[in-house]
Amino acid sequence: MPDLGPVDSSDPRIDVITGHAEMDLQKGAVFDDEIRIRRGDGVLTAPNGRFDRQTGEFLLENGLRYRSPQSAVSGSRASFDTRSNSLEIEDADFDLFTVPSRGSAGAIAVDQGDVLTLRDVTYTTCARGHEDWLLRASQIRIDRDSGMATARNARLEFKGVPILYTPWITYPVTNERQSGFLLPALGRSETRGVEFQIPYYLNLAPNYDATLTPRYMSRRGTELLGEFRYLWPGHKGDVEGEYLPSDKVTGDNRYLLGIDHQSLLGRGWRATVDARTVSDSNYFEDLYGSTAATSQTHLLREASVEYFDNVWSLLGRVQGYQTLDESLTAAEKPYRRLPQLAASGYLPRGALGLDWSFDGELALFDRDEGLNGSRLHLSPGIALPLDYRGLWLKPAVAVEYTAYSIHNPAPGEHDGPSSATPIISIDMGAAFERGVRGNGWLQTLEPRAQFVHIPYRDQADQPVFDTIQPDFNLVQLFRKNRFLGYDRVGDTDQLNLGLTSRVLDATGGGEYLTATIGQTRFFSKQDVTLPGDRPVDSNASDWLAELGVTFNQYWKLGAGYQWGADSGRTQRTQLALQYRRDGQRVVNAAYRYRRDSLEEVDVSAAWPLSSRWSAVGRYDYSLRDNEVLERFVGFEYQNCCWGFRVVYRDYIASRTGDSDTAIAVQLILKGLTNVGDPAGRQLERGILGYEAD
Numbered sequence: 001m002p003d004l005g006p007v008d009s010s011d012p013r014i015d016v017i018t019g020h021a022e023m024d025l026q027k028g029a030v031f032d033d034e035i036r037i038r039r040g041d042g043v044l045t046a047p048n049g050r051f052d053r054q055t056g057e058f059l060l061e062n063g064l065r066y067r068s069p070q071s072a073v074s075g076s077r078a079s080f081d082t083r084s085n086s087l088e089i090e091d092a093d094f095d096l097f098t099v100p101s102r103g104s105a106g107a108i109a110v111d112q113g114d115v116l117t118l119r120d121v122t123y124t125t126c127a128r129g130h131e132d133w134l135l136r137a138s139q140i141r142i143d144r145d146s147g148m149a150t151a152r153n154a155r156l157e158f159k160g161v162p163i164l165y166t167p168w169i170t171y172p173v174t175n176e177r178q179s180g181f182l183l184p185a186l187g188r189s190e191t192r193g194v195e196f197q198i199p200y201y202l203n204l205a206p207n208y209d210a211t212l213t214p215r216y217m218s219r220r221g222t223e224l225l226g227e228f229r230y231l232w233p234g235h236k237g238d239v240e241g242e243y244l245p246s247d248k249v250t251g252d253n254r255y256l257l258g259i260d261h262q263s264l265l266g267r268g269w270r271a272t273v274d275a276r277t278v279s280d281s282n283y284f285e286d287l288y289g290s291t292a293a294t295s296q297t298h299l300l301r302e303a304s305v306e307y308f309d310n311v312w313s314l315l316g317r318v319q320g321y322q323t324l325d326e327s328l329t330a331a332e333k334p335y336r337r338l339p340q341l342a343a344s345g346y347l348p349r350g351a352l353g354l355d356w357s358f359d360g361e362l363a364l365f366d367r368d369e370g371l372n373g374s375r376l377h378l379s380p381g382i383a384l385p386l387d388y389r390g391l392w393l394k395p396a397v398a399v400e401y402t403a404y405s406i407h408n409p410a411p412g413e414h415d416g417p418s419s420a421t422p423i424i425s426i427d428m429g430a431a432f433e434r435g436v437r438g439n440g441w442l443q444t445l446e447p448r449a450q451f452v453h454i455p456y457r458d459q460a461d462q463p464v465f466d467t468i469q470p471d472f473n474l475v476q477l478f479r480k481n482r483f484l485g486y487d488r489v490g491d492t493d494q495l496n497l498g499l500t501s502r503v504l505d506a507t508g509g510g511e512y513l514t515a516t517i518g519q520t521r522f523f524s525k526q527d528v529t530l531p532g533d534r535p536v537d538s539n540a541s542d543w544l545a546e547l548g549v550t551f552n553q554y555w556k557l558g559a560g561y562q563w564g565a566d567s568g569r570t571q572r573t574q575l576a577l578q579y580r581r582d583g584q585r586v587v588n589a590a591y592r593y594r595r596d597s598l599e600e601v602d603v604s605a606a607w608p609l610s611s612r613w614s615a616v617g618r619y620d621y622s623l624r625d626n627e628v629l630e631r632f633v634g635f636e637y638q639n640c641c642w643g644f645r646v647v648y649r650d651y652i653a654s655r656t657g658d659s660d661t662a663i664a665v666q667l668i669l670k671g672l673t674n675v676g677d678p679a680g681r682q683l684e685r686g687i688l689g690y691e692a693d
Helices: 283-285 678-684
Strands: 014-016 021-024 026-033 035-039 042-046 048-050 055-067 071-081 086-096 101-111 117-126 135-142 148-158 161-172 183-191 192-199 200-205 209-218 222-233 235-244 254-266 269-278 299-310 314-324 336-347 357-368 373-383 387-389 391-406 417-429 432-436 441-456 492-505 511-522 543-550 555-563 571-581 585-593 596-606 613-622 629-640 642-652 658-670 673-676
Touching: 035 055, 055 086, 135 357, 148 658, 254 283, 269 314, 357 432, 629 658, 629 678, 642 678
Parallel strands: none
Antiparallel strands: 014 035, 021 026, 026 048, 035 042, 042 055, 048 055, 055 071, 071 086, 086 101, 101 117, 117 135, 135 148, 148 161, 183 192, 183 658, 192 209, 200 209, 209 222, 222 235, 235 254, 254 269, 269 299, 299 314, 314 336, 336 357, 357 373, 373 391, 387 391, 391 417, 417 441, 432 441, 441 492, 492 511, 511 543, 543 555, 555 571, 571 585, 585 596, 596 613, 613 629, 629 642, 642 658, 658 673
């Protein structure tokens, strides 16, 4: 319950104002024409009262009132001890202004301005005559020195029905961290059954704390979750652990361990540790309810040391993974780097007016099956930047040198293949702009052309440790090497072409429209491939186009399109339309297509149905597989003092395509707490632009 506000004990003055008083220098005084007692920023008023000089106490009766900037209190009787600076009000009704709320107490006592004690308390944020929810307690004691409140025999009622009870609980009344129970959570799913968890927060020190959370799952058992956070000068981190003994379904002990640590070592040096491990590959699918968690295929385990300055960056790390996707064979799992040493440098406008660059790496790759070995990569480069009145030209030359030491070569295979490949490029572009008459708009035209020559080098005997050929998109359009990684350098003679136009607000700079189109033209066959791929002999890449339109402050459109120049067919399409008036009124519609891979529609919305009722929903459907990927529908009720939210959700919960259903129910008691599953966070993830209260 919020604080009633302090009594200013630093000001010793007491002002007494009355219409009529009878004074006795020995006994005190009697007031019978209203009395006002002012101390600090609080004023105590009553129709009559008396002052006892021997005890130093004011006694007020018959409809007294107390008012301060934080609160207003009325009661049947009050006593104010001027010597101890303590105040007690009986049969009190109070209104709090900092958090609009009200309540009553059999007695309210303020001791020395530091300790506030309320007996037989009720508290609510609901309007008078509408006690939809009430917090009742036999006693609440608030200690401003410690910033903590202690409630005894506390009971939370909703519509007259008790929903939570505790014989004793402590909670903070300031923004400072304090040990104590946090809000409980309730939920249900097909996989885990009914869930209940109540976290306990441990404020161990100003710079480190912990949270322990018992979690009951009717179909799995009771799990203990723990988190430890720490912060020292130059160091911070988070350690997490979860343990479920004897899962009711599998019979196994299941666990999760993780650490995320960062140290700033000074003078540009930084050390990090990022690692997680779980007991089994189905841990997230069985015990977590979010698609982001259940779709994980690998868990990273990495420790690194890095250095940064204005020119150089250095990296040393060891890296491995826990593979969760059991469909991957041992030869398909990612390599461990034990270790990896890398250096990158970039000096613009250096000696001779050139841009100087360097990338280097030495890494040892290890895996249980397949080739193991080390790789050295060196790539020095220079470029000459030229620009004049919106025109720019940048010729560049670089060399990619890669050498291997294979630890277990196949019979007859070379154990030390290497290659050196030059890369020659000329990058050029321009930026033109013009005003659009009568609209206060500015239109730009930004053409760009990049010629790249990379001669053929036979790399078929080089292993592939970490290299892929990423999907072709506008980000890849102006990359010189079509491969991502150091195991392959793609031969080519190509011209990358792109054109972007923007329509801007000439005053504020906001974008109304952005349109980009691009394509690559090839002048030679591309023979360097990854194992199993065929050489490419094509005159041109696919056409790429993107469009972004902001119609007004509410409507936005985004579109992407990829058209196959050789096939003459659409390869990829993406279309997204959003109407967003505010965080509670949002409508999204999207269509996504990738040839031979996916085709889906995704519609989501959140909208008020009336002043108190609102609805949310999402429908994500795969047209290719005739399957619902995720759907949910929910309704929310809100009034001045409480709210209620219920959401039904059906979603893909595993990598194999198995689905799960869940019902989330949340009761929102404004000014106090939320009871139930944190459904709002799930809705924010599922509805782009939605903001839960």
